[in-house]
Amino acid sequence: MLPVPGLDYGLLDGLLGYALRRAQNALYLDFYRATAEWDISPPRFAALVLIARNPGLRQGLLGQAMGLHRSGALRLTDWLNAQGWVERRDAPDDARSWGLHLTPAGKRLLAKLEAAVAEHDRALVRALGDQGPALQTALERLARVATAAPIN
Amino acid sequence: MLPVPGLDYGLLDGLLGYALRRAQNALYLDFYRATAEWDISPPRFAALVLIARNPGLRQGLLGQAMGLHRSGALRLTDWLNAQGWVERRDAPDDARSWGLHLTPAGKRLLAKLEAAVAEHDRALVRALGDQGPALQTALERLARVATAAPIN
DNA sequence: TATTGTTATACTCTATAACTATA
DNA sequence: TATAGTTATAGAGTATAACAATA
Numbered sequence: 291m292l293p294v295p296g297l298d299y300g301l302l303d304g305l306l307g308y309a310l311r312r313a314q315n316a317l318y319l320d321f322y323r324a325t326a327e328w329d330i331s332p333p334r335f336a337a338l339v340l341i342a343r344n345p346g347l348r349q350g351l352l353g354q355a356m357g358l359h360r361s362g363a364l365r366l367t368d369w370l371n372a373q374g375w376v377e378r379r380d381a382p383d384d385a386r387s388w389g390l391h392l393t394p395a396g397k398r399l400l401a402k403l404e405a406a407v408a409e410h411d412r413a414l415v416r417a418l419g420d421q422g423p424a425l426q427t428a429l430e431r432l433a434r435v436a437t438a439a440p441i442n
Numbered sequence: 443m444l445p446v447p448g449l450d451y452g453l454l455d456g457l458l459g460y461a462l463r464r465a466q467n468a469l470y471l472d473f474y475r476a477t478a479e480w481d482i483s484p485p486r487f488a489a490l491v492l493i494a495r496n497p498g499l500r501q502g503l504l505g506q507a508m509g510l511h512r513s514g515a516l517r518l519t520d521w522l523n524a525q526g527w528v529e530r531r532d533a534p535d536d537a538r539s540w541g542l543h544l545t546p547a548g549k550r551l552l553a554k555l556e557a558a559v560a561e562h563d564r565a566l567v568r569a570l571g572d573q574g575p576a577l578q579t580a581l582e583r584l585a586r587v588a589t590a591a592p593i594n
Numbered sequence: 595t596a597t598t599g600t601t602a603t604a605c606t607c608t609a610t611a612a613c614t615a616t617a
Numbered sequence: 618t619a620t621a622g623t624t625a626t627a628g629a630g631t632a633t634a635a636c637a638a639t640a
Contacts, residue, residue, distance in 0.1 A: 500598080500599095501598080501599070502597085502598060502599075512598075512599065512600085513599090513600080513601090515599090516599065516600065516601095533598095536597095536598080537598095538597070538598040538599065539597095539598060539599080540598090540599080
């Protein structure tokens with residue numbers, strides 16, 4: 291998605307939103323390179339981390355954290371479960387809910403994934419030099435600002 | 443996708459890639475709010491701008507600019523054509539190719555869209571205050587760095 | 595032989611709506 | 618009556634593979 295020489299991008303060139311889109315596209319490609327040996331994606335990775343750090347997490351809360359509808363959290367959980375990485379156990383306090391947990395295989399996988407993803411991210415921040423930390427701060431601010439203050 | 447209080451995000455909290463994802467998610471929602479009266483999306487909007495600024499643009503080059511496969515550029519063009527916003531004309535120099543052009547209706551639509559999107563983007567930059575311009579520069583750098591230097 | 599666009603197909607991500615079981 | 622999860626379905630976005638026409 292890098293700029294094609296000779297093409298006029300008009301308004302797009304000045305838009306913060308378009309710069310963000312380009313950056314995210316590039317990072318997606320990088321993420322897939324860094325995790326090529328597993329059948330993983332950014333949402334799948336995020337779900338594994340969240341379940342690992344919050345054992346017994348309910349499906350609905352996983353969806354909320356990831357900005358997904360209930361049905362999306364269901365499909366994601368189904369897939370992770372089919373891979374043998376996540377299991378559903380009865381939630382102790384609510385018979386309607388599941389508590390999600392990593393399986394031993396899921397924990398082993400996540401350890402490798404986290405190492406690969408963290409290294410990948412550190413290399414990016416290094417490549418950005420002194421702009422790296424400021425970028426992260428500004429992005430977090432942007433996420434809050436955009437969500438909190440719908441413009442139109 | 444904002445942080446859920448009480449939830450442990452582990453590694454995710456420190457990742458540049460995750461901050462980027464949160465920011466993009468928020469901007470997507472904002473984009474849809476800003477363009478709610480038309481059935482538009484960021485890729486559709488970008489395609490309209492590119493075709494408007496580069497009349498006679500071939501489908502393949504549109505795909506390249508947007509990071510799409512040929513078949514994706516085809517579907518996108520089909521859709522814009524079905525809305526009556528884009529038309530395919532024979533390319534003068536290559537009988538295999540189409541030259542893409544906006545219709546009068548497409549031009550009228552784009553004028554309104556550009557106004558809405560530009561206003562939305564300006565409001566975002568304003569909300570970021572003095573971090574705004576630096577963020578855009580850093581994002582453009584990030585897109586180049588990530589694409590140019592695959593990490594793993 | 596390579597390229598442009600097309601067709602057919604499929605998978606991921608995500609949503610809506612209607613449903614069941616439980617609170 | 619509201620909530621958690623499920624089922625069925627659909628649509629956007631994107632890909633691969635095989636194909637026709639043209640270069």
